Amino acid sequence: MLSLRNQIAFVLSLLFIKELESASKISVRIPSYVQAGETADLTCSYYLDSNALYSVKWYKGRHEFYRYMPGETPPVKTFPIKGMKINMTASDHVRVVLEDVAASLTGQYLCEVTMTPTYFALAEAAYMTIIEFPSRGPQIQVERKEYHAGDMVTASCTVPTSSPTPALAWYINDEPVSDVYISRLQDFSSTEGNQTRLDIRFPIMQPQFKVGKIQLKCLATIAGLYWETTELTLHEEHPKLSQVLQDEEVGVSSVVSSNSMALFSQIMFFQMFLPLSILFMIASTL
Structure with a gap:
């Protein structure tokens, strides 16, 4: 245990330090x-x-x-x-x-x-x-730019890696994309050097088409000081003219075929029963 003198000295030193800190x-x-x-x-x-x-x-x-x-x-x-x-x-x-x-x-x-x-x-x-800001803004890559409702869309957003690493976010028609459809891959190498990447994969619903278009947007931010976006438009795919014409030709061919079969049946009927009717007419005159 400390002696009384040491205890008093310790308390006084604490009081001195506290006073010194306040001053x-x-x-x-x-x-x-x-x-x-x-x-x-x-x-x-x-x-x-x-x-x-x-x-x-x-x-x-x-x-x-x-x-x-x-x-x-x-x-x-x-x-x-x-x-x-x-x-x-x-x-x-x-x-x-x-x-x-x-x-x-x-x-x-x-x-x-x-x-x-x-x-x-x-x-x-x-x-x-x-x-260190990225050397360029974000870029979007997709497999194709035309889709039907029900198709799966796979898209990638990349931006050159910087310090600190930029945060990426996806939007569909200006609405944030659910985390269910997002996969993250950071700091991967490419022909352009190290990049940060964020992928999405989602099914297209018919209501997502706005006048036949879906707007994809990728946003890159750093600490509220860097803010860059890029957008890409997906289009609703319509049946091609050649396919429509082909379908119409198939329909016409079906009609022609059915008419031909009816005509063929009529000809066969006359070929079979016409000779019998002639014999009956000759027999009645005798």
């Missing part, structure tokens, strides 16, 4: 999303009350990349992180400016402020995502 404040302003190639402005604001600043340190994950210590010469020191470009002119004890950001810089960023004479540290972190 000292820190807040970071880090953009949640930044487009690749743009500039990211990271700000660390702090209030130390009556304490003095000892150091400001910036971390990406567990790796320190920027340090400001007013008691050293020069006061700024940087540590390399692959793909990170710091604008030294614009950066100081409050902000760090990153230029031409790349997708590899996505991650957790933390600002740590240490004060004297206690060397008590304040820290706050936030997550930043670097977005």
